[in-house]
Amino acid sequence: MSTPDPEPQPASYEARDIAESFGAEADRYDRARLRYPQAMIDAIRRTTYGRKVLDVGIGTGIAAQAFADLGYLVTGVEPDARMAALARARGFTVEEGRFEEWDPDGRWFDLVIAGQSWHWIDPLAGARKAADATRPAGRIAVFWNIADPPRLLAEQFADVYRSADTGLPFTPFAVPTIDETMTILENTERGFADSGRYTDPQRWRFDWTTEVDTALWLDMVATFGGFSRMPEQAQADVLTGIRDAVDAAGGRFTLSVATIVVTALARS
Secondary structure, three states: OOOOOOOOOOOHHHOHHHHOOHHHHHHHHHHHOOOOOHHHHHHHHHOOOOOEEEEEOOOOOHHHHHHHOOOOEEEEEEOOHHHHHHHHHOOOEEEEOOHHHOOOOOOOEEEEEEEOOHHHOOHHHHHHHHHHOEEEEEEEEEEEEEEEOOHHHHHHHHHHHHHOOOOOOOOOOOOOHHHHHHHHHHHHHHHHHHHOOEEEEEEEEEEEEEEEEHHHHHHHHOOOOOHHHOOHHHHHHHHHHHHHHHHHOOOEEEEEEEEEEEEEEEOO
16 A cells, blocks of 8 residues: 655645646646536525626636526636637636736626636735725635545555656645645635625535546546646646546446535625
8 A cells, every 4th residue: 555645736826837837738637627516506606696707717707607507607717828719619708817817997896716727826916916806795616625535545546647757846636636736725814804804604515426438537637737737747647547447446446526615705
């Protein structure tokens, strides 16, 4: 059994090269990334008044589409032009740039969301900027699909990364993703609190599972933070090693997912 790496992943919002690398696999990202459970979408809808949504880090529009399908009018902010292009192709208005530097220009939104993106934003600066764009008593809801393969497989995946010359400052799968994410959640909540701009902070969790096969998992792995920054040989070695591990396990496995929402209301 592998021993987890002692060093945690560095603060993600400081790793701008990784944060702004997802566009290299924009099509694959859009195709392979998990969607969000309807229970989460419904919980946000039931507790939000008004239909104007700001999607921070809209990416290719995965989260935005779930809300647009319910009649919400979504505007996105996105630092990567390649991701923004796919969101625009879905019909969304997307303003390019880093959220901390974005100007709401006097606009107010009823709901601010961020799917898989808030950890790439300075938690305090982001909380203040979002509050500037949220109407009084409007909601902010930032959320993540936190997915973990079976632990034995995850340990094999971590060993694959260790054996490749990835150049990454961390080893994916070395510890359960849900454990790594706890720091992100705590930093997010601290940012909300320290901003002094929110009330009624809450954390919601929705647990579910999904079956993935080798091909889908390889597509997902290729969209994870930092992968596109690895040398080409390391990318090939990682995908080959992970493919072999999943194939040896029968070519598919159950992915356990916790969708976690950190949410609050803008002060009146």
